[in-house]
Amino acid sequence: MAARKVVVRRSRLAAGRRPKPQPNGRTRASADAQPGVGVISIRMYRVGFGDCFLLSLPVNGGERRHILVDCGVHARGDIGSIDRVIDDIAAETKRKLAIVIATHAHQDHISGFGKRADVFSTFEVGEVWLPWTWDPNNPDAVKLQAKHAALAAALNDHFQAANTLTAAGSIAAAAADAVVNLSGNARAIDLLVSGFRVGAKVRFLKAGDSLGDPAGVTGLSVKILGPPQSPEFLAQMDPPAGQHYLRVGAADGDEGTRVEPFAARWKIDTAIGDTMTRLSEADRISLEAAASSPPEELAFALDQARNNESVVALLSYRGKNLLFAGDAQYGNWRWWLDNEKPDLILPEVSFFKVAHHGSVNATPKDALERMTDGGFAAMVSTQGTPWPSIPRVPLMQRLSEKTKQKLVRSDWLPVKGAPTPASGSLPRAPGAPPPGFAQGALWFDCPL
Numbered sequence: 001m002a003a004r005k006v007v008v009r010r011s012r013l014a015a016g017r018r019p020k021p022q023p024n025g026r027t028r029a030s031a032d033a034q035p036g037v038g039v040i041s042i043r044m045y046r047v048g049f050g051d052c053f054l055l056s057l058p059v060n061g062g063e064r065r066h067i068l069v070d071c072g073v074h075a076r077g078d079i080g081s082i083d084r085v086i087d088d089i090a091a092e093t094k095r096k097l098a099i100v101i102a103t104h105a106h107q108d109h110i111s112g113f114g115k116r117a118d119v120f121s122t123f124e125v126g127e128v129w130l131p132w133t134w135d136p137n138n139p140d141a142v143k144l145q146a147k148h149a150a151l152a153a154a155l156n157d158h159f160q161a162a163n164t165l166t167a168a169g170s171i172a173a174a175a176a177d178a179v180v181n182l183s184g185n186a187r188a189i190d191l192l193v194s195g196f197r198v199g200a201k202v203r204f205l206k207a208g209d210s211l212g213d214p215a216g217v218t219g220l221s222v223k224i225l226g227p228p229q230s231p232e233f234l235a236q237m238d239p240p241a242g243q244h245y246l247r248v249g250a251a252d253g254d255e256g257t258r259v260e261p262f263a264a265r266w267k268i269d270t271a272i273g274d275t276m277t278r279l280s281e282a283d284r285i286s287l288e289a290a291a292s293s294p295p296e297e298l299a300f301a302l303d304q305a306r307n308n309e310s311v312v313a314l315l316s317y318r319g320k321n322l323l324f325a326g327d328a329q330y331g332n333w334r335w336w337l338d339n340e341k342p343d344l345i346l347p348e349v350s351f352f353k354v355a356h357h358g359s360v361n362a363t364p365k366d367a368l369e370r371m372t373d374g375g376f377a378a379m380v381s382t383q384g385t386p387w388p389s390i391p392r393v394p395l396m397q398r399l400s401e402k403t404k405q406k407l408v409r410s411d412w413l414p415v416k417g418a419p420t421p422a423s424g425s426l427p428r429a430p431g432a433p434p435p436g437f438a439q440g441a442l443w444f445d446c447p448l
């Protein structure tokens, strides 16, 4: 670990916590320790159920350039920290971000941009990276979003109407929470697509793209691994009628327990939004067919499809390879595992932003197993609210083994009133962060 004495402006969040001996005799890394000159650092914030990562790259002359990867929290997993997190980002970066990556349009990844548009509008931003599926000039993307929006609106109506009948912890409640995640993102999307209205260059990225020295960060090279653009992938985004992501309890044809999902509302040929087209007749018919599936199943399928839109970026800088996987689920991974060179990429990964909060469906075994034992660090932004199945315990244990304990979970950061890891959740929070890592009130820093 390089010397950690370089004094960089301290943020409000960093203030107040001092190194103190831990029960195990180790000393917690100082919260005001700053990455040494030449050290790449990744800060994971505790936002609740969501993602917010700040990557800090050293450049010549002692300066640092910053890349923000997502900034959002799910309304049902919100621990009330996002405002303080955004203040910290402003202080750390002096309101200068070389690149903002919004991996996909889920509330838990982008809500902060909408909620604090006032703050972000005061930033200097070089580039904004979004998935190709949000390109308003791409007819396939526009059509896809129109379909998703129509289905999300119908599901939203359904779950709101069914709200009083929904038992907490039920599949219906989990499905309703998935629909919440799809909603209310228009403001954030507008701001991102506009380049924060500060003239940032907006790139719509797809699997296979590569970028050299983006935003003038000399020496940074980027390979985009997802989302793919193949027709097969587009087909996977349609809510599958018979392909079950999470099987709902009712047997097929059991009308007694099946909920009629759609009011007549969605059948009306409603304009979806300013930039969205109207549904075609063919889309309307395919949605109508899909509506014979249980609404919970549709909700999960739509959620999965949106996750599969995630920008997956491999950032290479000064010999380190950082894999930011967004919420990529199986389809997104599968495409690049089959079409890129995973045997060259994965063993060389130095840092892994664990996909989809450590859920069961987001880090394929054959990807994680090809990463080098002890050769990488991993961060997972997670908590068991609103979905108790997240994070997946066996995946967390395997990540801990593979990284040789260079793993941190955001829910290990104690925040008043916020959920703590479930009692059976392994590995347990260590007494101190892994060697070299630093901890603040709302973040872990991982040096590379």
Ligand SMILES: [Zn+2]
Pocket (backbone or CB within 6 Å): 050, 051, 106, 108, 109, 327, 356, 357
């Ligand atoms: Zn997410």
